Amino acid sequence: MPDREGASGLRLSHVAIRHEDRVLIDLSAHVAPGHVLTVMGPSGSGKSTLLAYIGGFLDPAFHASGDVLADGISLSGLPPEQRRAGILFQDPLLFPHMSVGENVAFAIPAEVRLSAERQKIAAAILSEIELDGFAGRDPATLSGGQKARVALARVLVSRPRLLLLDEPFSKLDADLRAQMRSLVFVRARSAGLPVLLVTHDAADAEAAGGAVHRLGQRGDADA
Template identity: 45%
Template sequence: MLELRDIHKHWHDAPEWPLLSGVNLRVDAGETVALLGASGSGKSTLLKIVAGLEAPEQGSVWFDGVDITGWPPERRRFALMFQDFALFPHLNVRDNVAFGLIEQRVRKAEARDRAQAMLARFGLAGHGDARVWTLSGGEQQRVALARALITQPRALLLDEPFSALDAHLREQLRDEFRERITEAGMAAILVTHDAQEAQAMAQHAWTLREGRPQPLW
């Protein structure tokens, strides 16, 4: 279980304006929580605090009963996926997916085998040798998810993962992503502007307003 307790954050260029003022949030394993809210309301900042890329001024982040607030990002073993998913253009599709394993010092041959198996589960078995830029936007997004999931992260943090895609593809991918996330059984936070996307993917949703999450469902 992922838990935020009383998170506070100001930015120094606007010290009188609290961005996050007492955020409490709980995400159980296997559950997706959606976070909506106006542009500039602090959604991405909150996700960065969960990831360990920003520190809160006050409050704490917990995972399975352990206070991880001071932990660096790599120790948390959370996967992040942003809108500009940043696949590596110089690597083929298989090596993009294998990347996280190789970073964890899994042998290259084994990492590639596991990446290939992952690609097969994502309907991309025939694309392993392809350069990433030859894939469609939706295929690239699936590669990004495969890459995020292969290291079996403890939580998945998604920041508007589909906003660069057209409406049709978005609809198709949200169902696929929901299935993969449920199957992986991890806690997930989905930041989105799209209420329908939240409906389709999340069991609970909050909107961030005046520094606090207000319940939607």
């Protein structure tokens, strides 16, 4: 448990990211468990670069400083696999050689060793997101909305500390976009996950609620 006030959730402490002489990110923020901070900006403004820094896979062409903490634990010195940052991208990125159930089970932490238990966990989360009975399906047979749900299920079973959203709704049609926004934010809230959403779509920010930081505006944000 965090031992100081305000340590729970996600905290960005004086995070600055530069590319050559250009400052892309200059941000301090706190995102409480179950809340969302939206970072907005046009393509190329540094939104995905911020997520890469938090997730631990920032391209060495960028220079970054500042600390990232989750529940009071500094993530900055940890390898990506130890940061436990769940990430949803624009594309679901499902493994084509695995079934839907295998895709989900792949993300279950290694301490769950028994195959039967992993299958049970995968089937349960699929049922919760209205994909009951889909475990044996080939991902290629799924609709775009179904693939997005499987990607979300895979993130949720990984037991993340936080959720990073890299415009995951942008390739869905309007109806599916609204459904996935609701599903993602409800699930994150119920799991107590702090969420960082990057987008250029004001409707995403409105659906997320919480604070909005627009790139190019220096300052702090709380959600």
